[in-house]
Amino acid sequence: MRILVTGGAGFIGSHLCEALLKEGNEVVILDDFNTYYAPDIKRENIRGIQDHIEIVEGDIRDAILVERTFGKGKFDAVVHLAARAGVRPSISSPKLYFTTNIDGTFNLLDACRYHEVPDFIFASSSSVYGVNEKIPFAEDDPIKRTISPYAATKLAGEQICSNYSHLFGIRSMCLRFFTVYGPRQRPDLAISKFTKKILNDETIQQYGDGSTARDYTYIDDIIAGILGALRYEKSKFEIFNLGGSQTTTLSQLISLIEQSCGKSAKIEVVGEQPGDVPRTWADVTKAGELLGYAPETPIEQGIQKYVEWVKSR
DSSP states (O other): EHHHHHTTSSSSHHHHHHHHHHHTTTEEEEEEEOTTSSSSHHHHHTTGGGGGSEEEOOOOOOOHHHHHHHHHHHHHHEEEEOOOOOHHHHHHHHHHHHIIIIIIIHHHHHHHHHTOOOOOEEEEEEEGGSSSSSSBTTSSSOOOOSSHHHHHHHHHHHHHHHHHHHHHOOEEEEEEOOOEEEETOOTTHHHHHHHHHHHTTTTTEEESOOOEEOOOHHHHHHHHHHHHHOOOOSSSSEEEOOOOSSOEEHHHHOOOOHHHHHSSSEEEOOOTTOOOOOOOOOOHHHHHHHHHOOOOOOOOHHHHHHHHHHHHH
């Protein structure tokens, strides 16, 4: 297959591109290498595969660039990972998030329509569930209210996918990722920041009393879920949770990182952040039944793997 991976130089994207190449696919990356974090990190992510892929450097908001990319040769599928990510920065820069995550997604789907690309995989987020009282979160839970611009853009993206699937027959799989971590993780995320600061004997900031909880998902499990969605052909539109199917409190997470680092954390407790949900927990029954998805890396093992990777750098 010839597959376009948007955001392919990022954390999840670079791992996916490696997996796609191993399966014998032709891979094209579309990435703008923006400065949300150091572009050099993204270039390093793909250094080992850059001679085996085509790299298009540009912004998904640029409809002309997107059209030109699709016009160079037919894609069999698009995996759309490119986005402005993160809840907190979306609150300070909502317009950037709306234009990138909504307009950019529209540009890609419209290109799929006119260039007859049959399959579209959309990276959504557990953030769409908002303050969901029912646990674990299931795909058919009613979503009454998102609480951050980032979450709103991801929910809007799912609806655009639904539109294009219904109207134009594009098979669209929306994957709700639950707090992905592992080697090459974005430097702004908690596990990355905590690990580096604990190893360097620096103070970490703990938001709230440590009781907030997340369903952390190791990168290898996420990649297995994406590949399963690419192979799935039994319906034209589906939403899937991809999570670790277990919850870990912030206090437990810090403790696990301390154990793996062999050091105690210096903790500064600060206030909870607006837009953060109190907990996430994925019901992955549907993904298991339809995609064969089965997370294999528990948080204890995943943190150990990540810390070992950081120490090896």
